[in-house]
Amino acid sequence: MRAWLAYRRMRLLLSAEINRDLARDSGLSEADYDVLSNLTTAPTTAGAADRRRLSELAAHMQWSKSRLSHHITRMEQRGLVRREEVDGDARGSFVVLTAQGRRTIERAAPHHVHSVRRHLIDRLSPEQIRVLGEIGDVVLGPLEGEGEGIPEN
Amino acid sequence: MRAWLAYRRMRLLLSAEINRDLARDSGLSEADYDVLSNLTTAPTTAGAADRRRLSELAAHMQWSKSRLSHHITRMEQRGLVRREEVDGDARGSFVVLTAQGRRTIERAAPHHVHSVRRHLIDRLSPEQIRVLGEIGDVVLGPLEGEGEGIPEN
DNA sequence: GCGCTGTGGTTGACATGTCACCGATCATCG
DNA sequence: CGATGATCGGTGACATGTCAACCACAGCGC
Numbered sequence: 508m509r510a511w512l513a514y515r516r517m518r519l520l521l522s523a524e525i526n527r528d529l530a531r532d533s534g535l536s537e538a539d540y541d542v543l544s545n546l547t548t549a550p551t552t553a554g555a556a557d558r559r560r561l562s563e564l565a566a567h568m569q570w571s572k573s574r575l576s577h578h579i580t581r582m583e584q585r586g587l588v589r590r591e592e593v594d595g596d597a598r599g600s601f602v603v604l605t606a607q608g609r610r611t612i613e614r615a616a617p618h619h620v621h622s623v624r625r626h627l628i629d630r631l632s633p634e635q636i637r638v639l640g641e642i643g644d645v646v647l648g649p650l651e652g653e654g655e656g657i658p659e660n
Numbered sequence: 661m662r663a664w665l666a667y668r669r670m671r672l673l674l675s676a677e678i679n680r681d682l683a684r685d686s687g688l689s690e691a692d693y694d695v696l697s698n699l700t701t702a703p704t705t706a707g708a709a710d711r712r713r714l715s716e717l718a719a720h721m722q723w724s725k726s727r728l729s730h731h732i733t734r735m736e737q738r739g740l741v742r743r744e745e746v747d748g749d750a751r752g753s754f755v756v757l758t759a760q761g762r763r764t765i766e767r768a769a770p771h772h773v774h775s776v777r778r779h780l781i782d783r784l785s786p787e788q789i790r791v792l793g794e795i796g797d798v799v800l801g802p803l804e805g806e807g808e809g810i811p812e813n
Numbered sequence: 814g815c816g817c818t819g820t821g822g823t824t825g826a827c828a829t830g831t832c833a834c835c836g837a838t839c840a841t842c843g
Numbered sequence: 844c845g846a847t848g849a850t851c852g853g854t855g856a857c858a859t860g861t862c863a864a865c866c867a868c869a870g871c872g873c
């Protein structure tokens with residue numbers, strides 16, 4: 508249980524620190540950063556980059572569709588992304604990175620990486636980093652498979 | 661960065677799982693559980709147990725006073741805790757565990773412990789558990805000292 | 814073509830958390 | 844005593860997330 512408590516406390520303080528940095532440096536929340544980041548990293552399959560189906564993005568991020576929809580609405584109002592219709596399917600919509608969104612994430616990334624390094628990575632030994640990755644994988648294995656994850660909405 | 665991503669994903673899914681269990685088994689949120697748990701574990705210094713100053717509790721949990729105040733208000737309405745005046749200090753107030761609160765946490769604890777074991781601990785080797793604890797401690801060291809933590813409100 | 818079921822996405826009500834600010838009380842010092 | 848500044852909590856407005864219900868269209872079988 509000591510490990511559990513340490514983990515819990517770390518989770519709380521670490522994300523507070525990193526979010527604070529992120530907000531200060533770039534005016535983004537962790538959620539904003541994730542969305543933008545997942546848009547630039549979009550699968551380069553089709554020629555269409557910087558865009559993703561809302562559903563597909565939600566599934567990839569393990570967010571509920573509702574959460575993503577609300578969040579996209581807010582980011583849209585700030586000009587970071589925009590919605591766009593899908594050709595073959597009149598129900599669906601794309602989430603598309605705007606020019607401003609691209610600038611924002613490109614400027615934010617180096618700071619964020621640095622922040623993560625500073626608060627987490629640099630404090631750990633290579634061994635600890637390795638094990639942390641392992642732990643993540645081990646714990647995730649069972650969870651990702653089953654219908655677990657997001658109670659779809 | 662692989663470790664960071666794994667950590668992030670684990671954080672998301674693991675807390676989703678565990679909170680789901682907790683809500684199903686006991687009708688509590690993680691926050692509720694923490695508050696109750698920190699009340700039963702209250703420092704046995706004075707004879708007065710199951711009670712804690714709001715400020716002191718907030719500091720101990722690394723929550724802002726505002727957050728705790730709001731949350732206590734909600735828990736008070738559900739009969740889990742109650743506020744009580746402090747003798748020497750007309751500003752302050754105690755948060756006190758009610759009988760119902762005590763029953764609730766006592767029933768919830770075994771399930772919760774089991775849930776944490778099932779989703780996390782049992783999946784890790786003793787070595788991994790040890791390192792996880794270490795990581796928590798190493799990362800927390802620097803953060804806890806400085807005025808960091810909670811931007812007091 | 815037409816109805817049925819499933820999917821993609823949105824919406825509104827509500828729970829939770831943050832932030833900034835207030836109001837009261839306390840402690841201290843001249 | 845009385846002013847001053849810190850401390851204890853609470854409050855209201857707002858950001859974010861969840862949940863349940865919903866609409867519009869798609870896909871399929873007949």
